[in-house]
Amino acid sequence: MTRPDEHPLVGAVRPLADAMGAEILRPDQARSDDVVLSWEGAEVLAVRLPQLSDSLGHILAAMERSHGMPLASLDRRAKQSVVRTLEARGAFSVRHGVETVANALGVSRFTVYNYLNRESEARSAKPQVKDAQ
Structure with a gap:
């Protein structure tokens, strides 16, 4: 085709x-x-469709292409952004997702979990806006 x-x-x-x-x-x-x-x-x-675990590799490769460099070469803020994007796309529901992402970012699993926790804390700290009725 x-x-x-x-x-x-x-x-x-x-x-x-x-x-x-x-x-x-x-x-x-x-x-x-x-x-x-x-x-x-x-x-x-x-x-x-590929197996979900194979998709993560393709997503990481696409992110490297969009950043124009290996993800491990990104600064901390950019790595945190990558983790947020991957979380939104369900990357961490894949078996060994955290390990795969940590390897791609050149950081430890602990660091990825810290990025995820910070994002979770930031979301819960935002004031909730109620709909006006």
Whole structure:
């Protein structure tokens, strides 16, 4: 499916699939757990989602590309931002997620947990705004 004349849906989905580490297949290659996408009633492609643990590696690689340097080279504030982003994306629900992120950031697991705790404390310290009725 890499022909230059590929269907527009394939071209639209490809950046998302690449960022997630998913595989784009022909619909006839789909397994029961793949996602088949249709266009105007016709099946166009199937997406094979990666294992969740593989997705974390792709997310970390994408973050390195967006920062333009290895995550371990970032300053503390940027590393904290990376941890916040990863937390929002569910990275720490993956088995060994903290260890994987710590290795990518060049810090200890303890440091990642500190970043997570600081973020949690900052959220709980913000005053809650009630809706006006």
